[in-house]
Amino acid sequence: MRGHPRRTITTAALIAASTLLSGCSGLQASSSDAELTVSTTTAIIADLVEQVGGDRVDATSIVPHHGDPHSYEPSPGDAAKVTEADIVFSNGLLLEEPGIMKMVHTNAQKSAPKIEIAEKLEEYGGTVMKLEEDLGLDVLWLGWAVEGEVAGDGSQVRTTATKLDGPGELRVYLTDTLGKPKLYVDSADGLDEADSFTLPPEAHTHVNWAFSEPGTYRLTVEGQTETLDGKTAEIGTGTFTFTVGDDTEAPEGTSVLDGGHADVALNAETGKVYVRADDDKSGEPARLAADGVVLNVPDRAKAAVPKEEPYSFLGKAGDPLWVLPQAVIGKHVHGDMDPHAWADVANAGAYVRRIEAELIKADPEGKATYEKNAAVYLETLGALDEEVAKKLATVPERNRKLITTHDAFGYLAKAYGMEIAGFVVPVPNQEPSAAEVEELGNTIREKKVPSVFLEPNLAARADVLRRVAEDEGVGICTIYGDSFDDKVDDYVSMMRHNATELAKCLGEDAR
Numbered sequence: 001m002r003g004h005p006r007r008t009i010t011t012a013a014l015i016a017a018s019t020l021l022s023g024c025s026g027l028q029a030s031s032s033d034a035e036l037t038v039s040t041t042t043a044i045i046a047d048l049v050e051q052v053g054g055d056r057v058d059a060t061s062i063v064p065h066h067g068d069p070h071s072y073e074p075s076p077g078d079a080a081k082v083t084e085a086d087i088v089f090s091n092g093l094l095l096e097e098p099g100i101m102k103m104v105h106t107n108a109q110k111s112a113p114k115i116e117i118a119e120k121l122e123e124y125g126g127t128v129m130k131l132e133e134d135l136g137l138d139v140l141w142l143g144w145a146v147e148g149e150v151a152g153d154g155s156q157v158r159t160t161a162t163k164l165d166g167p168g169e170l171r172v173y174l175t176d177t178l179g180k181p182k183l184y185v186d187s188a189d190g191l192d193e194a195d196s197f198t199l200p201p202e203a204h205t206h207v208n209w210a211f212s213e214p215g216t217y218r219l220t221v222e223g224q225t226e227t228l229d230g231k232t233a234e235i236g237t238g239t240f241t242f243t244v245g246d247d248t249e250a251p252e253g254t255s256v257l258d259g260g261h262a263d264v265a266l267n268a269e270t271g272k273v274y275v276r277a278d279d280d281k282s283g284e285p286a287r288l289a290a291d292g293v294v295l296n297v298p299d300r301a302k303a304a305v306p307k308e309e310p311y312s313f314l315g316k317a318g319d320p321l322w323v324l325p326q327a328v329i330g331k332h333v334h335g336d337m338d339p340h341a342w343a344d345v346a347n348a349g350a351y352v353r354r355i356e357a358e359l360i361k362a363d364p365e366g367k368a369t370y371e372k373n374a375a376v377y378l379e380t381l382g383a384l385d386e387e388v389a390k391k392l393a394t395v396p397e398r399n400r401k402l403i404t405t406h407d408a409f410g411y412l413a414k415a416y417g418m419e420i421a422g423f424v425v426p427v428p429n430q431e432p433s434a435a436e437v438e439e440l441g442n443t444i445r446e447k448k449v450p451s452v453f454l455e456p457n458l459a460a461r462a463d464v465l466r467r468v469a470e471d472e473g474v475g476i477c478t479i480y481g482d483s484f485d486d487k488v489d490d491y492v493s494m495m496r497h498n499a500t501e502l503a504k505c506l507g508e509d510a511r
Contacts, residue, residue: 041095169188
């Protein structure tokens with residue numbers, strides 16, 4: 001069933017490891033005896049570090065329980081803790097909100113290694129895979145992207161809107177996980193250096209594009225690199241064309257993008273500006289010259305300015321608005337590879353082996369302790385891997401479909417023979433139409449999904465999914481992705497909960 005080779009585990013090892021499973025968090029850090037102060041970006045990584053480090057490490061997480069590493073904004077207190085760290089572990093693969101990584105690179109001691117574990121996961125026996133995104137929107141799903149490497153740890157690329165020609169105004173904004181908008185570009189008061197945002201190299205983010213009138217718009221942007229010591233360098237400029245409304249014709253000789261997934265992209269190495277769009281035939285991104293492509297915003301993208309006060313920057317409540325939606329609520333910067341590798345327990349073993357190697361480098365005198373703790377915990381993970389596989393093997397083939405609130409379970413699905421039927425998120429600041437609600441209900445019915453799954457830290461944004469599930473009479477269950485909470489606060493407990501919940505909610509008697 002699994003997509004990669006399994007380790008051979010003896011019966012004796014399984015018996016010993018199963019005993020450890022009931023108390024897997026026994027190897028806890030003790031700050032009074034710690035030889036290393038360790039800062040991690042997530043509680044999941046902190047737990048793995050504690051399992052390997054035992055009493056020799058004092059590990060703390062920047063993102064707290066219940067937090068979301070995709071959107072968490074670090075505090076001054078977080079920065080103070082990072083300054084004390086002898087070593088910093090992050091996940092990498094652009095899991096963490098860029099502000100977290102900038103804070104780490106700005107505040108951590110220069111001598112402190114900064115380890116992005118998943119970036120070299122395959123060297124430690126793990127696997128990584130591409131991040132697949134498809135919300136099936138009926139309009140273009142348009143984001144911003146930066147390609148090309150930039151020299152210097154923590155360097156960013158700033159993209160600034162410098163000119164807009166068109167019949168109305170353009171606002172580019174992001175809706176956070178609490179439903180609050182953050183405005184990045186607003187042409188209504190003129191464009192200046194404030195109409196900009198930063199991304200790390202090789203990153204992409206989702207945003208909303210809101211146009212106030214139909215017609216043709218031409219948006220000019222320019223980019224520059226920014227290093228932590230304040231140095232900047234100009235890297236390119238380009239102009240993108242949008243046609244808004246069904247009666248607006250594209251310029252002759254251009255191709256039109258009106259669906260699928262695409263990005264306004266800037267290459268930090270070459271200085272080129274282009275549209276990066278998914279190619280349905282090859283599966284690889286196509287890079288289209290900005291002057292040869294038109295980004296279409298049809299009348300089916302027409303909405304109304306929300307009545308809520310935080311959205312008053314869009315105009316008068318009820319006024320027409322043409323919007324290419326952000327689709328994924330919250331700040332969601334990521335790259336091409338899926339960062340949620342720990343959802344496959346075999347990959348958690350690769351995390352542990354990397355952590356073991358880095359702790360030994362930082363504290364050679366603790367080598368024997370780290371090796372012993374890692375060996376014990378790897379046996380625990382081996383038994384857990386078998387336990388998860390056996391539980392999920394009880395799910396009937398017809399029910400092996402996951403609908404969740406977040407695209408965090410691709411590794412789990414591939415490893416244990418499940419299928420991602422969809423991750424369901426509402427379009428920010430818009431109530432779903434009756435047709436959209438009906439479509440979600442149809443999907444649940446057609447796929448005969450017994451239950452849908454909400455992550456505890458994201459449940460507040462899943463009202464639509466919850467309501468449709470209740471209307472369809474299917475179960476509403478919990479699954480843990482990026483973070484812990486007060487009930488589940490270690491990795492083994494998290495994966496055991498997920499396996500138990502999936503088996504129960506998708507099992508023979510689930511519906």
